[in-house]
Amino acid sequence: MQVTRLTFDRFRNLKAGEWEPYSGVNVILGENAQGKTNILEALWLFTGGKSFRGAKDSELVAFGEEQSSLAMNFIAEGREQNAEITIKSRRSAVLNGVTQTSASKLAGVFCGIVFSPAHLSLIKGAPLERRRLVDAAYCQLRPAYVKTLTEYSRVLTQRNALCKAKNVGDAAEELMELWDRQLAQIGCRIIHARQRYIKKMTPVAREIYHGLSSGKEEFDLQYRSAVDCGEEETAAEIAVKLYAVLREHHREDLAAGFTTVGPHRDDIEVLINGHPARSFGSQGQQRSAVLAMKLAEASLLEEVTGEKPIALLDDVMSELDLSRQEYILNHIRDWQVFITCCEPTPLMRDGKQFSMKNGILST
Ligand SMILES: Nc1ncnc2c1ncn2[C@@H]1O[C@H](COP(=O)(O)OP(=O)(O)OP(=O)(O)O)[C@@H](O)[C@H]1O
Ligand SMILES: [Mg+2]
Known part of the structure; x- marks a missing residue:
């Protein structure tokens, strides 16, 4: 599973734009409240699930706007596919040009796992x-x-x-x-x-x-x-x-x-x-344990579907020491991974860093 392009318009605080993520590790760097988690949330919606932050659909639309649109090009089952999501009071989806009866129909077509600090519970x-x-x-x-x-x-x-x-x-x-x-x-x-x-x-x-x-x-x-x-x-x-x-x-x-x-x-x-x-468990141990379970879930999913889900890791680095951070950045191989963090990550060997500022993503 690989996202090749994401377009967003009037989604949360993100300024209308287009992004071509890297096929391996993507680090999204930025200060607090810039839109880092928002972009992971946009990616997650293509799994057919609800926001991993428990937000209602209407809360995803940018303040003062009526509707929000997302589009994604991705590779699954060895071919290029595309999906579009429109969010008004509810979400609707189009997959490869075909209107779906519900946005949840994207489940199983595009797969992902998500780690969010809320999962420490x-x-x-x-x-x-x-x-x-x-x-x-x-x-x-x-x-x-x-x-x-x-x-x-x-x-x-x-x-x-x-x-x-x-x-x-x-x-x-x-x-x-x-x-x-x-x-x-x-x-x-x-x-x-x-x-x-x-x-x-x-x-x-x-x-x-x-x-x-x-x-x-x-x-x-x-x-x-x-x-x-x-x-x-x-x-x-x-x-x-x-x-x-x-x-x-x-x-x-x-x-x-x-x-x-x-x-x-x-x-x-x-x-x-x-x-x-x-x-x-210490804070770092608890975080590591949740992460290990989430990544294991992705591996088991791959065994059955033959497709590795994308991994969305929101704010996973905080409270982890350098050797644990290094492992996350460099040892999750052959996956498309999206990691948000506030501090630069000099430990990354192969991957791309993007910066998020005021809803604008740049290299
Ligand atoms: N519907 C919306 N319309 C416009 N802006 C919104 C909407 N929902 C949330 N925001 C704003 O988006 C901003 C960025 O949120 P986000 O959670 O992505 O930040 P972040 O970069 O992940 O920050 P942190 O490092 O603190 O987690 C917040 O300031 C929030 O007020
Ligand atoms: Mg965040």
């Missing part, structure tokens, strides 16, 4: 964020997994409603068992999928982390579940255990008013040198 934040990372990444590999997640959440809502009703009569007990069985049948697939994904991701992330820390630190990921099951267990074996755990928790769940165990409560522990990064 992956380490510090609630388990939900880590589950989401793994679930979203697995959905990209196996689209049918979306349905499993939706089905699980539907049955969970029903079981939770019963827990909240606190009705412990015989009929309720029977109904509860019915939900237990269904939840176990679907939930086992989620636990199994996450374990498989983590097993694939860990060695890749570990190798990247090893490089980032100059071989001084070890990275590891572990799936933590109330269901005690090993990596090698089949979905059917996990279902039996999950069913037993759900049954054991009837009284607790009725008291709590919701389902207290299951894959919706599981966590993914990030370990550095064997210690949880959440409690013991």
Whole structure:
């Protein structure tokens, strides 16, 4: 995947213009509030996703303007393609001259991964964020997994409603068992999928982390579940255990008013040198861990699609020492990478530096 040209008009603070990025590492340098993140955000929209800053579409249009337009030429599947995005109150897209039913249809055609400082909450934040990372990444590999997640959440809502009703009569007990069985049948697939994904991701992330820390630190990921099951267990074996755990928790769940165990409560522990990064990781270690996971996600995506996604790394350098910065600049090979930073990067050997000032990008 390679962006050959990006054009922007009335997008955030960017002055209407055109940019031909380099095929390798692109560093976008500039002081605060100049438009560095804005240009990454423009690139990201071509993945079909929403702004990685959580902005509404209308917030992307330059102040005082009605609509914004973006266009991109890129190489994917070995050929030149082009896409256009128009943002009014909502986004619309055209791909290779064909109007799409929705801008999200660009997903899968143009792929990217993004690191933003907000993603540091992956380490510090609630388990939900880590589950989401793994679930979203697995959905990209196996689209049918979306349905499993939706089905699980539907049955969970029903079981939770019963827990909240606190009705412990015989009929309720029977109904509860019915939900237990269904939840176990679907939930086992989620636990199994996450374990498989983590097993694939860990060695890749570990190798990247090893490089980032100059071989001084070890990275590891572990799936933590109330269901005690090993990596090698089949979905059917996990279902039996999950069913037993759900049954054991009837009284607790009725008291709590919701389902207290299951894959919706599981966590993914990030370990550095064997210690949880959440409690013991330094700022630089936490940043390195998130980056290693994001880059590993890109590698796994490449395995399936045969295409390396572009990497958007927003403000990744701060809090990293020189050897970690050097690794990012020089060891992410054969990828098109976009890195924003405020300080010049003398460590870069092969790559291009651009400067962003007041919404204008120059070489
Ligand atoms: N819709 C908009 N219209 C016009 N300007 C906007 C719009 N949205 C944001 N801006 C402005 O864009 C400017 C640059 O934002 P951006 O987040 O890209 O800065 P940055 O260069 O990444 O800075 P930092 O180094 O602080 O992260 C900000 O001053 C912001 O006010
Ligand atoms: Mg920024």
